[in-house]
Amino acid sequence: MGRPRSRRAGRTRALGSRRKYRRGPGGPVRLTPCSPTRGGPGRIRIVASPRACLHRLSSALLLAVLAAAALGLAACGESGGKPSAIKVVIAEYSKDHTRPFWQGLAEQYTKQHGTKVELQVIDWNSIDQQVSTMIQNNQPPDVLNLNSFSSYAKDGLLHPAEDVLSPKTREDFLPAFARGGEYQGKLYGFPILASARAFFYNTELFARAGLAGPPKTWDEFVDAAKKIQALGGGIIGYALPLGPEEAQAEWSIWMWNNGGEWQSNGRWAIDSEKNVQALDFLAALANRHKVTQINPGKTNRTDGAFQLFKDGKVGMVMGFSPLAAQLDAEGKVKYAVAQMPANAGAPVTLGVEDYLMAFKRKANAEAVKRFLDLYYDPANITRWIAAEGFLPVTKSGMAQMSGNPKLKPYLDALPDARLVPTTDPTWDKVKLDVQQNIGRAVQPEGDPRQVLARLQQNALAVAGSGR
Amino acid sequence: MAAVVLYPAAELVRASLSRYSITGLHQGFVGLANYGRLLQQEALPAVVANTAVWVVSVVGLTIGLSLGLAQLVDARFPGRRLVRWALIVPWAASLIMTAKLFAWIYDYYFGLLNRSLTGLGLVDAPVDWLGDDATVMGAMIAVGVFVSLPFTTYVLLAGLQTIPGEVYEAARVDGASAWRTYRTVTLPLLRPALLVAAVLNAIYVFNSFPLIWTLNDRNPGFAHDTMVTYMYKIAFKSALRDVGLAAALGVVNVLVILGAVALYLRAASVREAEA
Numbered sequence: 001m002g003r004p005r006s007r008r009a010g011r012t013r014a015l016g017s018r019r020k021y022r023r024g025p026g027g028p029v030r031l032t033p034c035s036p037t038r039g040g041p042g043r044i045r046i047v048a049s050p051r052a053c054l055h056r057l058s059s060a061l062l063l064a065v066l067a068a069a070a071l072g073l074a075a076c077g078e079s080g081g082k083p084s085a086i087k088v089v090i091a092e093y094s095k096d097h098t099r100p101f102w103q104g105l106a107e108q109y110t111k112q113h114g115t116k117v118e119l120q121v122i123d124w125n126s127i128d129q130q131v132s133t134m135i136q137n138n139q140p141p142d143v144l145n146l147n148s149f150s151s152y153a154k155d156g157l158l159h160p161a162e163d164v165l166s167p168k169t170r171e172d173f174l175p176a177f178a179r180g181g182e183y184q185g186k187l188y189g190f191p192i193l194a195s196a197r198a199f200f201y202n203t204e205l206f207a208r209a210g211l212a213g214p215p216k217t218w219d220e221f222v223d224a225a226k227k228i229q230a231l232g233g234g235i236i237g238y239a240l241p242l243g244p245e246e247a248q249a250e251w252s253i254w255m256w257n258n259g260g261e262w263q264s265n266g267r268w269a270i271d272s273e274k275n276v277q278a279l280d281f282l283a284a285l286a287n288r289h290k291v292t293q294i295n296p297g298k299t300n301r302t303d304g305a306f307q308l309f310k311d312g313k314v315g316m317v318m319g320f321s322p323l324a325a326q327l328d329a330e331g332k333v334k335y336a337v338a339q340m341p342a343n344a345g346a347p348v349t350l351g352v353e354d355y356l357m358a359f360k361r362k363a364n365a366e367a368v369k370r371f372l373d374l375y376y377d378p379a380n381i382t383r384w385i386a387a388e389g390f391l392p393v394t395k396s397g398m399a400q401m402s403g404n405p406k407l408k409p410y411l412d413a414l415p416d417a418r419l420v421p422t423t424d425p426t427w428d429k430v431k432l433d434v435q436q437n438i439g440r441a442v443q444p445e446g447d448p449r450q451v452l453a454r455l456q457q458n459a460l461a462v463a464g465s466g467r
Numbered sequence: 468m469a470a471v472v473l474y475p476a477a478e479l480v481r482a483s484l485s486r487y488s489i490t491g492l493h494q495g496f497v498g499l500a501n502y503g504r505l506l507q508q509e510a511l512p513a514v515v516a517n518t519a520v521w522v523v524s525v526v527g528l529t530i531g532l533s534l535g536l537a538q539l540v541d542a543r544f545p546g547r548r549l550v551r552w553a554l555i556v557p558w559a560a561s562l563i564m565t566a567k568l569f570a571w572i573y574d575y576y577f578g579l580l581n582r583s584l585t586g587l588g589l590v591d592a593p594v595d596w597l598g599d600d601a602t603v604m605g606a607m608i609a610v611g612v613f614v615s616l617p618f619t620t621y622v623l624l625a626g627l628q629t630i631p632g633e634v635y636e637a638a639r640v641d642g643a644s645a646w647r648t649y650r651t652v653t654l655p656l657l658r659p660a661l662l663v664a665a666v667l668n669a670i671y672v673f674n675s676f677p678l679i680w681t682l683n684d685r686n687p688g689f690a691h692d693t694m695v696t697y698m699y700k701i702a703f704k705s706a707l708r709d710v711g712l713a714a715a716l717g718v719v720n721v722l723v724i725l726g727a728v729a730l731y732l733r734a735a736s737v738r739e740a741e742a
Contacts (some may be wrong), residue, residue, distance in 0.1 A: 044574045130701050132491035132710060138484075151489045234576070243685040244704070294575050295598035308576065430490055433706035439687035458706055 626660025
């Protein structure tokens with residue numbers, strides 16, 4: 001797992017910035033390529049393309065520019081001012097599959113359309129920082145893969161779907177995931193892949209504790225956790241990861257299965273009574289029943305909770321398909337997958353949707369459209385999603401993958417899976433606030449009501465400030 | 468020189484005077500507002516205190532231990548070359564790998580440390596070294612000292628080797644005890660090397676990001692952050708997500724370290740003049 005390599009690199013690359021954006025009525029306007037005062041001989045090629053700039057020039061200048069443009073076109077022999085390369089930034093889902101797939105896709109694209117692809121595959125730990133740096137330096141990618149999109153849409157940086165996706169691609173999205181990519185009624189975050197959580201339990205420990213099957217209610221869950229914990233020898237009932245890595249995911253599942261919500265009627269509702277009740281329940285698991293690992297508020301998912309489950313020390317954990325793949329590969333733990341235990345209504349699981357988005361850059365819409373349509377070609381997208389062990393986001397992918405028995409529990413859960421409110425730009429900050437704070441609620445001295453009240457207060461402040 | 472030092476510094480200052488959206492989009496200049504907001508951050512006093520404890524403890528302990536180690540590897544004994552080489556290893560390993568290794572050593576369930584301590588009967592129950600608020604900083608300081616020892620020991624060893632043998636001979640002829648020789652001959656003559664070791668270590672330890680980032684990654688909030696990891700969290704990992712505010716702290720960090728080094732050098736030169 002790569003961490004940010006060094007502080008020095010972090011500071012100079014992340015915080016160094018050049019101011020080339022100016023806020024205009026239609027969002028940020030890029031100054032450099034359009035400004036006629038900067039259009040020296042070296043810039044002729046640039047002025048050739050952007051229609052959007054032309055209206056800002058006086059007619060006299062227009063003539064001069066057109067003449068120059070003609071010269072420029074003749075000189076470099078390009079047609080229509082399409083970019084000679086597009087920059088594509090992809091998050092690394094796995095060392096084995098991510099780069100090979102996108103490298104292959106890029107080569108296929110270049111072969112078909114002649115446009116080069118500058119591919120960057122970045123690990124999840126540093127992608128936020130690197131993308132921020134690109135935007136500070138006015139060098140956004142043409143295509144970006146990330147787990148959030150609405151802040152970029154809000155800043156006016158993105159193409160809407162109708163500019164860069166063919167109707168066929170747009171219509172193929174599963175409706176729930178298309179809705180999860182909308183900002184103010186328009187699709188900006190194109191679903192790239194999905195995953196769904198499921199309830200994993202260690203069947204060997206369940207048998208030893210005399211438990212017939214997975215718990216369906218919270219009462220049954222506590223009972224099962226106590227019986228497993230009572231086996232002794234360092235065996236843990238439930239591994240609860242509320243450390244900063246992915247606390248919002250674990251919390252969402254418990255909150256929803258108690259009938260709680262992130263938002264109700266479009267307003268943040270983080271501190272609702274149901275949510276306080278759910279967090280009290282988790283705190284009680286840790287401190288009253290003592291059926292979790294030590295310090296659940298300070299345990300991360302990957303190297304904490306999952307590691308304990310993979311070691312056979314834990315009865316139950318909230319997992320997802322990549323965990324199943326690791327467990328199968330290691331073959332050490334006998335496990336089964338079930339629905340989440342629910343305290344109110346039908347069981348709910350968390351669906352996670354990641355996005356592709358297209359940044360507005362000079363005359364890049366056509367080139368980006370061809371690239372995205374190539375990715376969303378059922379042969380490509382499904383091949384990759386299957387290799388990474390994730391779930392489809394398209395109707396065609398769903399049809400192709402539904403025959404896979406390994407994926408059945410997740411695919412069954414997918415239609416009822418709920419998404420966190422990524423469509424609200426406020427979420428991008430709320431998520432970080434939850435990650436940094438919710439763990440404190442389940443510490444022995446923690447106060448769930450107070451932690452949630454504080455999160456609610458901060459969410460309202462962010463939503464109100466419009467930043 | 469200008470390109471390497473001045474340009475990034477100027478960019479940092481400019482960023483600290485700017486407002487950015489969460490995406491990194493520049494939204495104009497705000498004067499000193501980011502510095503004002505920095506002072507209002509609730510976590511700041513604890514972070515500053517952590518930084519002081521971290522730097523003073525790591526540098527102090529490192530120099531204390533290195534004095535002994537340098538003396539040891541300066542002495543002639545069979546296998547000295549091997550010991551000298553072994554001493555370099557923690558220095559050659561990447562900080563992230565070292566930090567990951569220690570995260571495993573400290574682990575509550577799988578860690579070597581708990582197994583050894585409970586096995587020897589030194590503690591009754593395992594300790595969550597990186598999760599317990601009382602032990603996190605100590606555990607991180609121990610790793611900080613571990614990775615700082617090689618460099619410091621070598622600087623002091625170089626210092627020891629510049630001390631001419633005649634001085635020791637003179638001390639022996641005068642009948643000075645070993646301890647007295649060390650105190651009145653070795654230490655004063657080591658002063659330049661100690662000065663270098665202290666200043667370089669202070670800068671290095673203050674700026675140390677990967678150790679604290681990795682060992683503290685499980686803990687919510689900012690209770691165990693130093694000014695450097697706090698800066699990164701302000702920019703990318705907290706609800707603030709504010710590059711401008713982080714840049715303001717970055718400027719403060721540079722000034723703090725420059726100020727501390729200047730003060731130290733002045734104090735040292737005053738002592739030098741008195742001596």
